[in-house]
Amino acid sequence: MMNPADIAKLDTLPLHSRTPVEWARAVLADPIRLLMDHAFLEKKAANNALELLTRWPGDWLPGWVETMTGVARDEAAHLAQVTRILLRRGGRLDRIHKNPYANSLRLLVRKGEPAQILDRLLVSALIEVRSCERFAVLAAASADTELASFYETLFSSEFGHYRVFLELARKMTDAPAVEARWQQLLAAEARILADQETGPRIHSK
């Protein structure tokens, strides 16, 4: 069960759609495939933080390098944890993995600066905030105590990541411009998620 502080945080998430518990019950019916998809997500998140640091090097925003390296470190730790659980349960990581949800979100990123980096930060925040919400629903629905407590830990961590990506975006430019783009992207995210196929994946419909 989620603790009361986490439940209060869950209520603050700005998502335009909410995941029903039926989704969690359905995906938890195939925990190995769910863990496999999850492992890729953590790997992609670690890569994303390092890629942002490569494309936009230096401390061009206050706390930039520290934040990106911190996110990369957290995501690598999540990858290690999820992989350990996966292997112990007889699963393995495949080399190839499709992530149509993240790909569709990435298509929303505008070209040209500063729009491109602003959108990259906001899309990163979107993926974090949705993952965070999904981990909360999984934590609440999972009868498997190891998975339930793992998902609850991830809820807190991804909540922190969503906040730091959004705060970095807000340091970039004037608040109304960031807010307007954030609201557009939140609306787009809910549509993209609703267009996904069902199945044992963190970002399925």
Ligand SMILES: [Fe+2]
């Ligand atoms: Fe993570």
Ligand SMILES: [Fe+2]
């Ligand atoms: Fe994260």
